[in-house]
Amino acid sequence: MKTHFKFIKFGIVLSMLIYFSACENDNGNNGNETDSLSGNVIEINEDNLITYLIPSPKDMFAFTKDGNLEYSDIVLNKKENADKFLDTKSKEVGFGVYSADLAYVAAFNQTSTAGEYLKIVESLSDKIGLGSVFTEKLIGRFKEVGSKDSLLKVTNDTYYDIVKYLEENGRNTSLSLISVGGWVESLYIVTVLQGKFEEDNNIIQLIADQKNIFENLILSLEQKESDPNISEILNDLKPIKKVYDELEVIKIENPTDYNPTGSQIMVGGTTKIVITKEQFIKLKKSIAEVRNNLAGSSV
Amino acid sequence: MKSKFIHIIVILLLLPLFSDAQAKCSDFFKYRRPEAPYEYNDQSSSAVCVTGQTYEFILPLTKGKDYRLKFYAAAVFNNRINFKIIDQSNHETVLDLPGESGSREEGSCVLADFWNDDTGKSKHPYFDFYPVTSTTLKIIIEVLPAPQSESSDPNVKKQTKMNRGCVTVVVLDKKADNTSF
Numbered sequence: 001m002k003t004h005f006k007f008i009k010f011g012i013v014l015s016m017l018i019y020f021s022a023c024e025n026d027n028g029n030n031g032n033e034t035d036s037l038s039g040n041v042i043e044i045n046e047d048n049l050i051t052y053l054i055p056s057p058k059d060m061f062a063f064t065k066d067g068n069l070e071y072s073d074i075v076l077n078k079k080e081n082a083d084k085f086l087d088t089k090s091k092e093v094g095f096g097v098y099s100a101d102l103a104y105v106a107a108f109n110q111t112s113t114a115g116e117y118l119k120i121v122e123s124l125s126d127k128i129g130l131g132s133v134f135t136e137k138l139i140g141r142f143k144e145v146g147s148k149d150s151l152l153k154v155t156n157d158t159y160y161d162i163v164k165y166l167e168e169n170g171r172n173t174s175l176s177l178i179s180v181g182g183w184v185e186s187l188y189i190v191t192v193l194q195g196k197f198e199e200d201n202n203i204i205q206l207i208a209d210q211k212n213i214f215e216n217l218i219l220s221l222e223q224k225e226s227d228p229n230i231s232e233i234l235n236d237l238k239p240i241k242k243v244y245d246e247l248e249v250i251k252i253e254n255p256t257d258y259n260p261t262g263s264q265i266m267v268g269g270t271t272k273i274v275i276t277k278e279q280f281i282k283l284k285k286s287i288a289e290v291r292n293n294l295a296g297s298s299v
Numbered sequence: 300m301k302s303k304f305i306h307i308i309v310i311l312l313l314l315p316l317f318s319d320a321q322a323k324c325s326d327f328f329k330y331r332r333p334e335a336p337y338e339y340n341d342q343s344s345s346a347v348c349v350t351g352q353t354y355e356f357i358l359p360l361t362k363g364k365d366y367r368l369k370f371y372a373a374a375v376f377n378n379r380i381n382f383k384i385i386d387q388s389n390h391e392t393v394l395d396l397p398g399e400s401g402s403r404e405e406g407s408c409v410l411a412d413f414w415n416d417d418t419g420k421s422k423h424p425y426f427d428f429y430p431v432t433s434t435t436l437k438i439i440i441e442v443l444p445a446p447q448s449e450s451s452d453p454n455v456k457k458q459t460k461m462n463r464g465c466v467t468v469v470v471l472d473k474k475a476d477n478t479s480f
Binding site: 160167209261267272 | 323324325328331338339340341342344345346352353354355356357358359360361362363365386388389393394406426427428429430431432433434435436470474476
């Protein structure tokens, strides 16, 4: 009877602990709202009522391929740099960097290089607790690229599985660090491939337009600034922030490029982000600096 | 007999945990998938929401792509959610609709399926966006309070039930039909 009583007591304490910890972790819902039924106080953290969305690296490479940029493996982070990541932060950022490299080689259908970078991504995933994403089935899909699946589809599905895993396991900080690595590496690749500044160039405009995405990335990181790894990465990104802050957003007086189809809702078109040649050169330099720091590259 | 009793008590004690688990977003991943000709966009997101709160999703759109947005919400909310989308470039509201409308006609609501005469099937609402220049959308999701329970006794305070559940924003994209890339 004594044992049974202890068991019940343990059950009460355990369920209370789990229940209240679940409430706290629930997407940051904490504040001063009273549930009149139960009388429980659920705290609301206003910051987390806003979700800043960040695109994955594949978005950028879809455009660069269409923009007639040539493929070059010089832009990829060197394979041996993967061994330089020692702490969790650098491993997770590095995972994002190599995932972007993988997305880039996949966009240009470089099967052999993709295999090499997949091995690095798989190895890093193991080190940051994402090993379970790389199942035998997934590795099998990579082996059958060309006959059953496209390389791009398999890499996209892998990224999807990683995001799903991180979201389901509440690893928001990891997701943020991976996003930073992925975004910086994709922008580095595009700025290197583009080379020089040209007026009215779509790729240059795409690089300038990343201002919106970068702002989202920063705001998203600032929500988690109390985490030392996030605070550190915010500091790492300062050189890029300095240049993007300088880019002017101008009003378009006579917009002409309007041609929506069907029931499409037209958005944008009234403003445009402008980048000058000097700003482009500065941005390129700052991105290379940040990327080489994050990617473990000494270039 | 005593053993059974103890098991029942433990199960009852753990019940709150399971009801909370229903508010998680794992089940909503089934909606986050490509729909030809649109590809899945990784900016799709889910959040556990609470009645009476307003949530925002800040979504950058890139010129050169056509976007499709779809929304899903946990049944616990009974579609009592208002959706507003603001184009951040000019601060104009480009969509302002309830989760469910009386008519359930296409374009009249965001969550309730509508009947599509062309396909002879019901369809989940979607909204297509064409960014003339790269811009950012602010998606405002207002989860309305659940109706208050009535009591004939004037001394009984009206009670508001607080519900928790998942709300998902699905983002799809494709290369724009009229792109200069």
